[in-house]
Amino acid sequence: MIKSTDFGKDFLWGVATAAAQIEGTSDMYGKGPSIWDTFAAKSGKIKKGHKINVTCDFYHRFREDIALVKVLGFKTFRFSIAWSRILPFGKGEVNPEGIRFYHNVIDECLEHGIVPYITLYHWDLPQALEDEGGWTSFSINAAFNTFVSICAIEYGDKVKNWIVINEPFGYTSLGYMLGVHAPGKTGLSNFFSAVHHTALAQAEGGKILRAEINNANIGTTFSCSEILAYTQSDNDILAAKRVDCLMNRLFIEPTLGLGFPSADWDVLEKFQIEYGTWRHIDRYKFDFDFIGLQNYFPLTVKYNAFIPVIQAWEVKAKSRKKPHTAMGWEINADSFYNIIKQFSSYPDVKNIMITENGAAYHDKVTDGKVNDAERIEYFQLYLSALLKAKNEGMPITGYMAWTLMDNFEWAEGFNARFGLVHTDFKTQERLIKNSGYWWQKFLKS
Numbered sequence: 147m148i149k150s151t152d153f154g155k156d157f158l159w160g161v162a163t164a165a166a167q168i169e170g171t172s173d174m175y176g177k178g179p180s181i182w183d184t185f186a187a188k189s190g191k192i193k194k195g196h197k198i199n200v201t202c203d204f205y206h207r208f209r210e211d212i213a214l215v216k217v218l219g220f221k222t223f224r225f226s227i228a229w230s231r232i233l234p235f236g237k238g239e240v241n242p243e244g245i246r247f248y249h250n251v252i253d254e255c256l257e258h259g260i261v262p263y264i265t266l267y268h269w270d271l272p273q274a275l276e277d278e279g280g281w282t283s284f285s286i287n288a289a290f291n292t293f294v295s296i297c298a299i300e301y302g303d304k305v306k307n308w309i310v311i312n313e314p315f316g317y318t319s320l321g322y323m324l325g326v327h328a329p330g331k332t333g334l335s336n337f338f339s340a341v342h343h344t345a346l347a348q349a350e351g352g353k354i355l356r357a358e359i360n361n362a363n364i365g366t367t368f369s370c371s372e373i374l375a376y377t378q379s380d381n382d383i384l385a386a387k388r389v390d391c392l393m394n395r396l397f398i399e400p401t402l403g404l405g406f407p408s409a410d411w412d413v414l415e416k417f418q419i420e421y422g423t424w425r426h427i428d429r430y431k432f433d434f435d436f437i438g439l440q441n442y443f444p445l446t447v448k449y450n451a452f453i454p455v456i457q458a459w460e461v462k463a464k465s466r467k468k469p470h471t472a473m474g475w476e477i478n479a480d481s482f483y484n485i486i487k488q489f490s491s492y493p494d495v496k497n498i499m500i501t502e503n504g505a506a507y508h509d510k511v512t513d514g515k516v517n518d519a520e521r522i523e524y525f526q527l528y529l530s531a532l533l534k535a536k537n538e539g540m541p542i543t544g545y546m547a548w549t550l551m552d553n554f555e556w557a558e559g560f561n562a563r564f565g566l567v568h569t570d571f572k573t574q575e576r577l578i579k580n581s582g583y584w585w586q587k588f589l590k591s
C-alpha cells in the first residue's frame with residue numbers, strides 16, 4: 147500500500163480551489179462583476195441554470211473551510227484571488243474590503259500552519275475589462291500587470307508561493323474559441339489573440355512577482371493530457387501531433403523561450419506571422435521556479451477532414467469502453483505518468499508540482515456518509531503512477547488534489563462533484579467524504 151512518506155519528507159501535499167468556484171458573494175462587499183458572473187446569468191450557459199452568486203459561500207465560511215484543510219491533514223491550501231474583488235473595474239479604484247478578505251484568508255492559513263499558494267488568475271476576468279476586449283485586447287497586459295503588482299505588494303510579505311495563471315489553454319480555448327465558457331467568444335482570431343496576450347501576461351506576471359517579493363517561489367500551471375492516436379495510420383498519428391501542439395505545447399514552449407510549436411502544426415505559422423510572435427520571444431519567456439501540471443484525462447484522437455483547422459476528432463472513452471469518471475473523462479494512470487514524463491523532458495523544467503488532479507463522481511449521501519470508493523481508487527492509481535515518475539527521477543515536488551469541496555464546476559454548474567468534502571448547496575453543510583478520510587489516513591502514513 148502506497149504511503150505519503152514514500153514521496154519523501156519535503157514533498158508538499160495540498161488541496162486546490164478557485165475563487166469563482168467557491169466564494170459566492172459575487173456582487174457583495176465591493177466586488178465588481180466578473181465574466182463568469184455575466185456568463186452564468188445568461189440563460190442556457192450553465193447546466194440546469196445553476197447560479198454562481200452563492201456557490202460554497204466560502205467568503206463567509208473560510209474559517210471553517212480552512213479548518214477542514216487542517217483536519218484532512220494537507221500542508222498547503224491553494225486558492226485564487228478574484229481580480230474584480232481587488233479592482234472592481236479591473237483597474238483604477240481598489241476595493242479595501244477585497245484586500246482585507248484575502249489578508250484574512252492568508253492569516254487563517256498561517257495560524258493553522260498551512261502554507262498558502264495563491265493563484266492570480268483563475269478565469270474570472272473583471273467584466274469591465276472584457277468590455278474592452280478582454281484577453282483579445284492588448285490593453286489587458288497593462289491591467290494584469292497592475293493587478294499583479296498590487297497583490298504582490300499587499301501580500302508578498304506573508305505569501306511566498308505564487309501561481310500566475312491557471313491553465314491558459316483552458317480559458318483561451320473554452321472561453322475565446324469554443325464559446326462554452328466565459329466570456330463565450332468564438333473563432334480562431336479571438337483564440338489566437340487571447341493566446342498571445344495570455345502568454346505575455348504569464349511571463350510578465352512572473353517578472354513582477356520576482357521583482358516585488360523576496361524569496362518568492364513562482365510558478366504557473368498548465369493543463370496537460372497525453373494524446374494518443376486512435377490507430378497507427380499516418381493520418382491519425384499526425385492528428386495526434388497537432389492536438390498535442392494545441393493542448394500541451396502551446397503555452398509551455400513560449401514560456402521556456404522556444405516560441406510556439408509551429409514546426410509541428412502549420413496553422414501556428416500563420417498565427418506567428420500575424421502576431422509577429424518571434425519579436426516577442428523574450429517577452430513570453432520567464433524562468434519559473436516550478437511548473438504546475440494539471441491532469442485529468444488522456445485524449446484519443448483520430449483524423450477527421452471535416453473538423454476545421456485541427457482536423458482531428460476525439461474518440462470518447464465511453465465509446466471505446468474505457469473506465470471513465472462522471473465527466474466522461476478516461477481514467478488512465480499510465481497516461482498521467484506519460485504526460486509528466488513528456489513535460490519533464492524539457493531541459494529547462496526544473497521543478498514540477500501537480501497543482502490539480504482529481505475526479506468527479508455521482509456521489510450520494512447515505513446515512514450521513516458519502517462512500518466514494520471509486521474516487522479513493524482513482525487517487526490510489528494516480529498517486530502510484532506519480533510515485534513511479536518521482537522514483538525514476540522526474541523532478542516532482544508536490545501534489546494538490548482537486549478539490550477541497552464540491553463547488554461550482556463552471557458550465558457544469560453543481561452537477562459535477564469533485565470534492566473531498568461534500569457540499570449541500572441548500573444548507574451549505576459540509577460532510578467529509580470517505581475519500582477525505584482516506585486522504586487523512588494517507589497523509590499520516
Ligand code: BGC
Pocket residue numbers: 164167312313316369440502548555556564
Ligand atoms: C480547472 C478547475 C476545474 C477542474 C475540473 C481545471 O481545468 O482549473 O477550475 O474545476 O479542471 O474541471
